[in-house]
Amino acid sequence: QVQVVESGGGLVQPGGSLRLSCAASRNIFSFYGAAWYRQAPGKQRELVARDISGESPNYADSVKGRFTISRDNVENTLYLQMNSMKPEDTAVYYCAVSDIGRQFWGQGTQVTVSS
Numbered sequence: 355q356v357q358v359v360e361s362g363g364g365l366v367q368p369g370g371s372l373r374l375s376c377a378a379s380r381n382i383f384s385f386y387g388a389a390w391y392r393q394a395p396g397k398q399r400e401l402v403a404r405d406i407s408g409e410s411p412n413y414a415d416s417v418k419g420r421f422t423i424s425r426d427n428v429e430n431t432l433y434l435q436m437n438s439m440k441p442e443d444t445a446v447y448y449c450a451v452s453d454i455g456r457q458f459w460g461q462g463t464q465v466t467v468s469s
Contacts, residue, residue, distance in 0.1 A: 356380055356458040360449045363463030370439050370467075376432040376449030376460060382425050383407075387452040390423060390434045392445035392465075399448070403434060416442070439467045 357379040366372045374390065382388065389404040403423035405411045411423050422435040432449060446462040 356451065358449055358451060358458050358460035360447065360460040360463040363447060363465045365466045365468065366439055367469050368439060368441060368467055371435070371437045372439065372465060373436065374434040374447055374449075374463060374465070376434075376451075377430065378432070378451050378458070382430050382432055382451070383427055385451040386454055387450075388423075388425060388432045389450050389452075390432075391448045391450060392443075393448070393462075394442075394445040397445075402447070405432075436465075441467045443467050 359377050360374060362374040387406045390402040391399050392402050393399040401414060402417055403411060403413045403421055405423050405425060413421060420438045424433045426433060444467050445465060447465050448462045449460040451458050
């Protein structure tokens with residue numbers, strides 16, 4: 355079983371930045387896919403950003419140009435850099451890593467964008 359742990363959430367003002375981290379119990383580059391999802395109160399969980407081996411990252415339209423997903427080999431970590439944040443970015447953010455046919459989730463980290 356793969357363990358996945360997110361960190362880096364918190365309170366940020368509109369227009370500010372935050373970086374989320376995701377650590378896994380296996381080399382982060384060994385996974386076929388790595389992604390960030392989010393779930394706001396009363397809403398369904400949605401895909402924010404996804405990194406598939408051999409492909410360019412893809413993003414939800416609502417975060418394009420503001421968020422960046424990346425994998426770091428030295429730190430063995432998946433990141434989500436979030437810039438120009440908006441109140442509608444408020445949600446619990448989840449990291450998910452996947453092999454073919456299997457997906458492993460973290461417990462989530464709360465991000466709140468408010469003045």
